Amino acid sequence: MKRILIPAVAAATLAAGPALAISICVEGAYPPFSETAPDGSIVGFDIDIANALCDEMGEDCRLVRTDWDGIIPALLEGHCDAIIASMSITPERRQVVDFTKKYYHTPAMLVGPEDADFDDRPEGLAGKVVGVQRGTIHQDYMERNYPDTRLTLYASQDEAYLDLVSGRLDAVMADSIAITEGFLNTPQGENFTQIGDTHYDPEVHGEGAGIAVRQEDTELRDRLSDAIRAIREDSTYDEIAERYFDFDIYGEEPAS
Amino acid sequence: MRVDLVLANWHLFAQGAWLTIQLTALALAIGFCIALPAGIARARRKRFVSPAINAYVYLFRGTPLLVQAFLIYYGLAQFDWIRGSWAWAYLRDPWWCALIAFSLNSGAYATEIIRGAVETAPRGELEAASALGLSDRQRDWLVLIPSALRRALPQYGNEVVFMLHGSVVASVIALQDILGAGRTLNARYYLAYEGFLTAAALYMAITFAIVGTFRLIERRYLRHLAVANAR
Missing domain, CATH: 3.40.190.10 (Periplasmic binding protein-like II)
Structure with missing residues (x-):
């Protein structure tokens, strides 16, 4: 899982028409969620989740490494379309961005x-x-x-x-x-x-870490939320989580 | 524009401005104390001393200030013997690390400015001083150094502005300077534009104050040149 660019998923592309590439902001200095490997690539739980969600949605994703300081401005200015960087869902952030359902939660x-x-x-x-x-x-x-x-x-x-x-x-x-x-x-x-x-x-502390998207991108938000549910339901999420943690990282099911 | 959030956090910027001005001024003062003897020694090409000063100047002018600050702040902290020594009381504190890096950096640039000014001392001035019967020491202190410092003024004014702008490096070693205040505003409210624009305006105001001050100083100490130019 050391790749940053995900090869286009040909089959899904054919089925769903040409998919627009989605750019995802990740951080790279927050192990084990995202860290920079010796070869310069970014690895970690957030990265694997990002890749799994993109596979699930059949999208061709591009990961953009962004410093934490500038990660929300980068989203708002369109340098990326979503942030998968262990970002906690908080009321302050909700004023400027929208969030998917949580994808993990820890104290x-x-x-x-x-x-x-x-x-x-x-x-x-x-x-x-x-x-x-x-x-x-x-x-x-x-x-x-x-x-x-x-x-x-x-x-x-x-x-x-x-x-x-x-x-x-x-x-x-x-x-x-x-x-x-x-x-x-x-x-x-x-x-x-x-x-x-x-x-x-x-x-x-909020309800957990979610994926941030621009407020007008409700469709992308819902697709990502659905994709989170989908990888939770098949074994993808658990397989990724097992690589990093020996306990339940997701926490309780959110009240829907 | 969320001017209200900038105003609500004015104390961050005020504290930041104080830290920026304090660090810049102290670093320039210490740098000058290094540069005056070092610059004169370089101009005189003193044996043994001159190569050492040369190495210092090349080292600090040849590497970015940011790298120097990282080396002093994070680099030195890796060695147990440094953490166990008396120096740790100072190196532990980011403020001292920034001051050390800034002073050494400014000292290197100012050394070259003073070296140039001393080397371009008009021969006639020095000969006149000797003809008046001044000793070598008197000639240096009464004629050479004052006239060299005057010649160095415009260039040194630039160095002061560069040091002010270089001081933003403080914000990456956990100090809350003007840029640090801007970054906090950005991180907390995601106001990149407002926070950094306020920081930019503050730096600009300080720069103008410096430029204006140097213009006054130059008008006073370089008056002989102004008259010559007017003709």
Whole structure:
């Protein structure tokens, strides 16, 4: 699954007429959902899901690597037609883009050194320096609930991990899976561990990660939602999920 | 245009502007302190010293400021012996890393500016100084350096503007400068245009202030040239 360009699915194209190529914005610095492989290609759960959805829809997809900072503007300006980048569905984002149904859902979690002398309560983190990715639900969550904590903002999750290892940060607040697979289970994260319980506040964290599309593209949104349901129903989704996780990443079925 | 969201976040831009101005001014001051002796030594082609300065200038002018900042911020932090040393108290802080990178970078450019100004010192000026019976040291401090600094003014004004614009690098090593404020606005509300336009306007305002200040300084210290040109 190291390809970025998906070869046109000839059979589907013949059946459905010429398919318009869909461009999908992905990120590439958020392991294990998307990361840049040594050969420069992008791999990960988001990428495999994107490929599976395109196969399901019989579309010829092009993946566009975009920095997180500019990913919504890139969608709005038409550089791509959909964002598959573990983007949480939130009311703030809903004001500018539309979302499909979720394609996975995980809580947030705080990670710090094994010998940390603090806990994850607001009082415990008072005066500590915590890193978050700029413009994420984790930044909002920290700002709302941890007024006495110093926040350092990073453009990508990987940069926050670097500064956690170097000791510039006391802890990092991030998605539990992203930080477990992308940091704790790597050699880098050897002396680090989860601090306290997982965090989930529906008001801030939203209902899960969805695929963002422009608000006027309701047809594409519905086709993607249908495709998510379709790969959930056949075994495609589970096969992809098993490659990355040993637990249920989808979470509860959403109320429809 | 969502001007209201820019105004609602004016404190981000105010804090960012303060950080940008502070870092730029300090880096220029430290860079100048490096450049004055280094530039003069280069112009004099001092043995041993000159090749070392040459290497420094080539290194810092030959690589982008962004790469230098990454090397100092993320690069040095990889070595355990650095993290265990006294220097870590400073290198831990992105502010110090930015200041170190900016100062060394600005110092390299200013060294070349001062070298050029010293090398183009008119022979007549120096001979006149000697004829007046000034010692070598007096000649340097009373004639050579003041006149070289005057000649360096227009070029140095450019360097100040370049340093201001180069300081955007601070925003990629986790500092909230003017561009950082713009990026936050962009990331939170997806207002690329508003956030970056506000940042651009702030940089432009500071640039104009710098250019205007240098025009005043030049009018005062390069008055002899202005008169000559007027004729």
